[in-house]
Amino acid sequence: MAAPKPQAVVVGGSIAGLSCAHALISAGWRVTVFEKSASPPDGSPTGAGLGLDPQSLRLLSQWISDPHLLQDVTFPLSIDLNRLTDSGTKASRTLTRDEDFDFRAAHWADLHSILLRTLPPDTVLWGHQFLSFEVSDGRSSVVTNARVLRTDEIIGIASDLVVAADGCLSSIRRRLFPDSKLSSLTVKVSDSMIEMMHEEADKIWVPELARVMKATKEPFINIIYDSDPLPKLFRDNVVLVGDAAHPTTPHGLRSTNMSIQDAAALGCCLEKWGWENLSSALEEYQSIRLPVISKQVLHARKLGRIKQGLALNCGSTFDPTTARQEECLQLQQRNMPYFEGVPITSDITLPSKQIGS
Incomplete structure (x- = not known):
């Protein structure tokens, strides 16, 4: 008789959580995902736009049974362009242009839909709000508790591993690392600044877009979460992935x-070590991912400060009107650490190859 498969509970059914479900199932695990939303997102595929790098596209195509699905809902994002436009004269000039960017763009809802419908049925428990987890004394298992929102029933599932994919505001991260500070930037401007924006909109944008901007009640509210890199990515039988592990600015x-890439590395490490050596698998996952995400979080923060004209650690600011060409190159995404690809296990690095190329 075949040995029973190890069980994982993933908290959070966004792209990070669904990616982990795919990676762990591919590694031979049984997976249950708790998601507090009552049902999958539906409607128009609008909302957040994503830029997917070649390595992520390759990983996704390995999990999705028909890679053409991914090809159909993405389109080339082959140029990384930064331009400066004078609001008065409307004159513009190119600061940097990278024509070998090789990303693909997608809507969040499209990618989520593909990841969801290529999972086994009933992998995701909708309308299940995570409450708590308790690791057994011998760390042989962990019980995850959730509230079924439709009935208000409290249920618990025992598993070998809990994967925290519960986003920037992760309650699991707060429990594991209570000293970790999450910072947020909320921008809300004065009435006079909004009036000035409306005047500029008429000069710069097409009439249709200017009308939308004027009709938006509070056009400058934007919350961006960020956090210094964590010292660890797991504790006992609980591991962090996605924004729960590394809140980062979008820049x-x-x-x-x-x-x-978190999901892929975690799945590879679990398959390599087996659930009997869970601690070794999580140690290797951490050793692979922590250097990568630490550098990428800090670089994204720096890139955001450059683009917003804020002071850098050296005290200087970036002025696009006077910046030299070599200074403008700081704006390119290509300068991101590990831009060409990241290690997925300790002994191999997946080559960067775009699907459909």
């Missing part, structure tokens, strides 16, 4: 890519 196009 480096890394959040989704980091989540997909």
Whole structure:
């Protein structure tokens, strides 16, 4: 008789959580995903846009049974362009242009839909709000508790591993690392600044877009979460992935890519070591991912400060009107650490190859 498969509970059914479900199932694990939303997202495939790097695309195509599905919902993002436009004269000039960018763009809802429908049925438990977890005395198992929102029932599932994919505001991260500080930037401007924006919109943008901007009640509210890199990515039988592990600003196009690569590395390590050596698998996952995500989080933060004209650690600011060409190159995504590809296990690095190329 075949030995029973190890069980994992993934907390969070966004792209990070679904990617982990795919990676762990591929590694021979049984997976249950808790997601507090009542049902999968539906409707128009709008919302957040994603930039997927070649390595993430390759990983996704390994999990999705028909890689053409991924090809159909993405389109080339082959140029990384930064331009400066004068609001008065409308004159513009190119600061940097990288024509070998080799990413593909997708809507969040499209990618989520593909990941979801290529999982085994009933992998995701919708309307299940995570409450708590308790690791057994011998660390042989962990019980995850959730509230079924439809009935208000409390249920618990015992598993060998809990994967925290519960996002920037992760309650699991707060429990494991209570000293970790999450910072947020909330921008809300004065009425006079909004009036000035409306005047500029008429000069710069097409009339249709200017009308939308004027009709938006609070056009400048934007919350960006960021956090210093964590000292560890797991404790006992609980491991962090995605934004739960590395809240990061959006300036480096890394959040989704980091989540997909977290999932792939975790799955490879679990398959390599087997559930009997779970601690060794999680140690290797941490040793692979922590150097990568630490550098990428800090670089995304730096890139955001450059683009917003804020002071860097050296005290200087980036002025696009006077910047030299070599200074403008700081704006390119290509300068992101590990841009060409990251290690997925300790002894191999997957080559960067775009699907459909």
